[in-house]
Amino acid sequence: TQLLEQSPQFLSIQEGENLTVYCNSSSVFSSLQWYRQEPGEGPVLLVTVVTGGEVKKLKRLTFQFGDARKDSSLHITAAQTGDTGLYLCAGAGGAGSYQLTFGKGTKLSVIP
Amino acid sequence: ETGVTQTPRHLVMGMTNKKSLKCEQHLGHNAMYWYKQSAKKPLELMFVYSLEERVENNSVPSRFSPECPNSSHLFLHLHTLQPEDSALYLCASSRTGSTNEKLFFGSGTQLSVL
Numbered sequence: 001t002q003l004l005e006q007s008p009q010f011l012s013i014q015e016g017e018n019l020t021v022y023c024n025s026s027s028v029f030s031s032l033q034w035y036r037q038e039p040g041e042g043p044v045l046l047v048t049v050v051t052g053g054e055v056k057k058l059k060r061l062t063f064q065f066g067d068a069r070k071d072s073s074l075h076i077t078a079a080q081t082g083d084t085g086l087y088l089c090a091g092a093g094g095a096g097s098y099q100l101t102f103g104k105g106t107k108l109s110v111i112p
Numbered sequence: 113e114t115g116v117t118q119t120p121r122h123l124v125m126g127m128t129n130k131k132s133l134k135c136e137q138h139l140g141h142n143a144m145y146w147y148k149q150s151a152k153k154p155l156e157l158m159f160v161y162s163l164e165e166r167v168e169n170n171s172v173p174s175r176f177s178p179e180c181p182n183s184s185h186l187f188l189h190l191h192t193l194q195p196e197d198s199a200l201y202l203c204a205s206s207r208t209g210s211t212n213e214k215l216f217f218g219s220g221t222q223l224s225v226l
Contacts, residue, residue: 004154031212042116042202042217043155050212088155092211099168100211102155 003027004091006103014111016078021106023089024071030092032065032072033100037086079110115139118203118218125193126226133188133221135203141216143209144186146178149200149220161186162209193225 005024013019023032031050035043047056049065049072056063060083062075076083086107090100116137125131137144146158160168161180175197177189186203200220206213 033214035215041219042204043215044217045214048212048214090155099157100215104152104154 004089004101004103006087006089006106008106009104010107010109012109012111013079015081018075018077019079019108020073020075021087021108022071022073023103025091025101026070027091027101028069029101030069032069032092033090034063034072034074035088035090037088037105038084043086043088076108079108081110081112084108084110116203116205116216116218118201118221120221121219122222122224124224124226125190127193127195129193130189130191132190133201133203133223135186135188135218137184137186137203137205137216139205139216141205141207142183143206144180144183145204145206145215146186146188147202147204147217149202155202158188160209167209190223193223195225198223198225 007022031048033048034046036046037043047058047063049063052067052069054065060077064073086105088102088105090102092100119134143162145160148156148158157170158172159178164180164183175192179187200222202220203218204215206215
């Protein structure tokens with residue numbers, strides 16, 4: 001069974017601060033997705049990383065896929081209240097599988 | 113209307129009731145999914161349909177019964193549920209069903225079983 005551990009589980013920071021959340025596994029994934037879920041809504045895809053060592057930037061968000069494709073991080077610079085939400089990582093396995101393995105998520109609160 | 117639409121948004125039911133959750137996607141996708149989201153647990157994949165055929169069933173109890181009449185519609189029929197089935201039920205779709213694809217989620221149905 002593939003597991004994804006996300007840390008921290010909860011994070012509360014002031015507006016303007018930087019933060020990093022982590023997604024770790026002992027398994028190798030062919031790709032990894034990051035989603036953000038706001039209260040009362042479904043998750044929305046932020047980014048997909050595919051290549052080991054890959055770095056992708058989405059405005060103030062920087063995503064990195066580990067060299068061995070077992071872990072990933074999300075760094076947010078100068079957090080804003082609109083960044084509040086549940087951040088989920090999800091790993092894709094081998095070809096032919098419909099399963100995405102999700103982590104439990106990091107619940108981020110950005111306080112004005 | 114675009115995207116993935118789920119109804120109802122909230123549902124309260126007794127253990128002896130029968131109810132159905134509905135999902136509709138307007139994206140022209142070929143794969144549709146039911147996920148269960150419980151507090152302190154990862155999203156759990158329940159069922160996957162690709163081109164209206166069920167391709168994955170993750171040992172879900174028979175009190176949950178999915179139906180996919182066409183590639184745009186997905187139902188989850190519920191009967192004799194247990195209180196531990198209370199959760200957010202999310203429908204999603206993707207273009208072909210490959211795990212590398214982006215999933216488009218609906219807003220979910222918050223289910224409470226009394």
